Amino acid sequence: MVDLYVKNGKTITGQSIEVLIDQGKIIDVATKIPGNVEAKKVFDLHSKYYVSSGWIDDHVHCYEKLSLYYDKPDLDGVDAGVTTVIDAGSTGYDNLPDFYKLSKNARTNVYAMCNISKTGIIAQDELGDMTRIKDDLVTKMIEEYSEFVVGIKARISKSVVSGNGVHPLERAKAIQKLNHDLPLMVHIGSNPPELSEIMSLMSPGDIMTHCYNGKQNGIMNLDLHRIKDFAIEGYNRGIIFDVGHGTDSFNFEVAQEARSIGLTPKSISSDLYHHNRENGPVYNLATCLDKMLYLGYTLPDILPMITTNPAENFNLKNKGQLKSGFDGDLTIFDVESKSKVLIDSNGNEKTTDMSIVPHFAVVAGEVYETNLEEF
Numbered sequence: 001m002v003d004l005y006v007k008n009g010k011t012i013t014g015q016s017i018e019v020l021i022d023q024g025k026i027i028d029v030a031t032k033i034p035g036n037v038e039a040k041k042v043f044d045l046h047s048k049y050y051v052s053s054g055w056i057d058d059h060v061h062c063y064e065k066l067s068l069y070y071d072k073p074d075l076d077g078v079d080a081g082v083t084t085v086i087d088a089g090s091t092g093y094d095n096l097p098d099f100y101k102l103s104k105n106a107r108t109n110v111y112a113m114c115n116i117s118k119t120g121i122i123a124q125d126e127l128g129d130m131t132r133i134k135d136d137l138v139t140k141m142i143e144e145y146s147e148f149v150v151g152i153k154a155r156i157s158k159s160v161v162s163g164n165g166v167h168p169l170e171r172a173k174a175i176q177k178l179n180h181d182l183p184l185m186v187h188i189g190s191n192p193p194e195l196s197e198i199m200s201l202m203s204p205g206d207i208m209t210h211c212y213n214g215k216q217n218g219i220m221n222l223d224l225h226r227i228k229d230f231a232i233e234g235y236n237r238g239i240i241f242d243v244g245h246g247t248d249s250f251n252f253e254v255a256q257e258a259r260s261i262g263l264t265p266k267s268i269s270s271d272l273y274h275h276n277r278e279n280g281p282v283y284n285l286a287t288c289l290d291k292m293l294y295l296g297y298t299l300p301d302i303l304p305m306i307t308t309n310p311a312e313n314f315n316l317k318n319k320g321q322l323k324s325g326f327d328g329d330l331t332i333f334d335v336e337s338k339s340k341v342l343i344d345s346n347g348n349e350k351t352t353d354m355s356i357v358p359h360f361a362v363v364a365g366e367v368y369e370t371n372l373e374e375f
């Protein structure tokens with residue numbers, strides 16, 4: 001008797017798919033599970049819904065005790081069809097242990113990047129004081145919470161670093177080296193420091209989030225409407241582009257121009273926290289996906305960006321794939337023909353006629369219905 005039998009689903013290429021999950025793990029995936037399956041729960045999708053590996057959102061802010069960027073993991077996670085969230089540096093040495101404890105109450109799988117500032121994001125300028133960066137304290141968190149901490153985070157923009165330029169990023173690179181080249185996510189925004197300088201310090205495999213922001217210090221020269229040469233060079237060198245939509249960091253034109261010259265994101269993430277979830281322009285990960293669909297990305301392009309790719313970027317070895325032996329995490333969704341207005345971070349509006357709607361999140365074999373408000 002297995003725990004869960006997901007029956008009569010379909011893949012994005014229109015084939016039928018069935019999945020067996022037992023003790024939290026996928027134990028079989030087939031177009032049709034043969035024989036008479038005995039399961040504690042049979043979940044028949046009647047060929048109505050698509051089934052994918054559970055969606056991963058690798059940039060959210062979900063430590064609920066902060067006062068600036070905070071949320072509850074399940075509001076960004078299972079309620080929105082996302083089975084795994086990675087908190088992008090809300091916490092550092094001072095508050096990461098408490099976040100870890102709280103995260104255990106969530107139905108969603110929660111991981112964290114440790115902020116290189118010991119305070120985490122208690123205020124906008126967590127890297128304005130270099131004495132808050134203590135290599136040994138970050139290392140201690142990485143070692144003590146190795147199941148939880150999957151990377152480190154450095155926010156390198158004007159309001160965060162104050163007058164410190166790229167010095168915090170240099171420290172982040174040193175901390176990364178001390179810790180077996182753990183994944184490093186770098187947030188970009190307004191200058192100083194200059195994006196060219198930031199990207200020149202980043203290595204292949206480092207993750208640049210907010211990659212399609214519409215700021216002067218972004219990847220596009222806004223006057224010439226042209227992607228800057230150093231950004232193309234950094235992309236070709238292997239710097240990972242992560243969407244990290246956020247309140248201020250996604251611009252349709254930048255994303256479109258990048259796509260037209262082949263600079264595609266490796267991962268799509270939301271940068272959700274309570275405010276941009278409730279009031280937009282982010283709302284949820286699915287709405288970010290709708291924007292990518294609108295720009296011409298197909299479902300087969302998009303799905304790896306929220307499953308296999310983030311799992312690979314953050315070394316989540318049992319996640320991201322619909323295969324025997326992987327964690328029993330699924331997202332069950334539909335693509336609906338309906339008119340929906342999409343708004344980017346600069347207030348530009350586009351109307352799409354196609355929308356991705358998650359209906360269920362399955363985490364370790366437990367089925368949760370999503371709870372999305374209509375936007």
Ligand SMILES: [Zn+2]
Pocket residue numbers: 059060061088246271
């Ligand atoms: Zn963020």
